[in-house]
Amino acid sequence: MSVESTIARGAVHDAIEIIPTGAALGAQVQGVDLRSLDDRQFAALKRAWHQHQVLLVRGQTLSDQDLVAFSRRFGDLDLAPVQETGRRFVEGIPEIYIVSNVRVNGEPIGSLGAGEAVWHTDMSYLEVPPMASMLYAIEVPPVGGNTSFCSMYAIYDALPAETKRRIATLKIKHDGTYNSGGYVRQGVTPTDDPRTSPGAVHPLVCVHPDTGRQMLYLGRRRNAYLLGLELGESEALLDELWTYVERAEFSWEHIWRVGDLVMWDNRCTMHRRDPFDDSTRRIMHRTQIKGHARPA
Missing domain, CATH: 3.60.130.10 (Clavaminate synthase-like)
Structure with a gap:
């Protein structure tokens, strides 16, 4: 380097x-x-x-x-x-x-x-x-406990033009039921219906306030929901977007x-x-x- x-x-x-x-x-x-x-x-x-x-x-x-x-x-x-x-x-x-x-x-x-x-x-x-x-x-x-990071700029840039058009105005609900370790958050009644689970709604595509670059804002997969879509359609589109997160070219691992x-x-x-x-x-x-x- x-x-x-x-x-x-x-x-x-x-x-x-x-x-x-x-x-x-x-x-x-x-x-x-x-x-x-x-x-x-x-x-x-x-x-x-x-x-x-x-x-x-x-x-x-x-x-x-x-x-x-x-x-x-x-x-x-x-x-x-x-x-x-x-x-x-x-x-x-x-x-x-x-x-x-x-x-x-x-x-x-x-x-x-x-x-x-x-x-x-x-x-x-x-x-x-x-x-x-x-x-x-x-x-x-x-051994173990390594932390990996992925770039939501790079993932957004890699999306096909048709996908970018499809998601441009969508909003996503970010679930507040479970933490990243899979544990139920304190004081929350668990549910696995993303339409009714607690959480905040954010734009799926955001503009970074300091760099001006567009990025995908997924949050986490479990119980995520794209507002205005049928549940099955939301799940299918989110699954498609999350395949990019798993691709090594968008991430870096820290030991x-x-x-x-x-x-x-x-x-x-x-x-x-x-x-x-x-x-x-x-x-x-x-x-x-x-x-x-x-x-x-």
């Missing part, structure tokens, strides 16, 4: 290198300490993020306070949901959400366990989903190391996670940047 650009000219330790993955999306950022980015470096990093959709920064040493402070440079943060136990994931830092299979005194310290997390966009079942997510690796298993920070644009990507051995430990801390309501 070649270095795409070097920015923040001057001392060598101030240089930021953006190295594309060579896949449909994703780039690694080198030469930065996320605790001490100056405004010029941050602006360069943000431009790279808009271009590549997902950024990886390795070798970071971040406290929860550091992670929150860096995340806030992109906008206001969502508060993490309260656990089933009624406690915050991290007392005193309500913005931190823990993704983990670890248990302490029989109680899980985080969510999603060790199973597979299917392709999804974070919290698209809300009227205003988060704009972006950041995930920081504290402990990783020796985690301790100290990795990965940030992704939640509006124009989807992601999934491989399962891993539950006898091994995986601890990730996540923040989310709040989204903005679409213009009426």
Whole structure:
């Protein structure tokens, strides 16, 4: 992989290198300490993020306070949901959400366990989903737990012209019954009828507010429904669109190391996670940047 650009000219330790993955999306950022980015470096990093959709920064040493402070440079943060136990994931830092299979005194310290997390966009079942997510690796298993990302720009661009015409004005209901691990969300009565399940309605084809590019906005497959279509027609069309998500040319897989920070644009990507051995430990801390309501 070649270095795409070097920015923040001057001392060598101030240089930021953006190295594309060579896949449909994703780039690694080198030469930065996320605790001490100056405004010029941050602006360069943000431009790279808009271009590549997902950024990886390795070798970071971040406290929860550091992670929150860096995340806030992109906008206001969502508060993490309260656990089933009624406690915050991290007392005193309500913005931190823990993704983990670890248990302490029989109680899980985080969510999603060790199973597979299917392709999804974070919290698209809300009227205003988060704009972006950041995930920081504290402990990783020796094998498994890899995270894959796919470009919803590239998938939309690859659709046949007739399909683009057919879906141009459709709206999709994003189900709020199940999370990406397949578990029923707290306080929700499960149903498998997508016409009556809870969830938010969004355009199927969206325009990114920062880049101006068109993208497909699928959210997640289970219980999704295209408004105005017969259920069978909706299912068939969604199945057709989802075949593109499974194609390797639209995705990039990340194999985690301790100290990795990965940030992704939640509006124009989807992601999934491989399962891993539950006898091994995986601890990730996540923040989310709040989204903005679409213009009426």
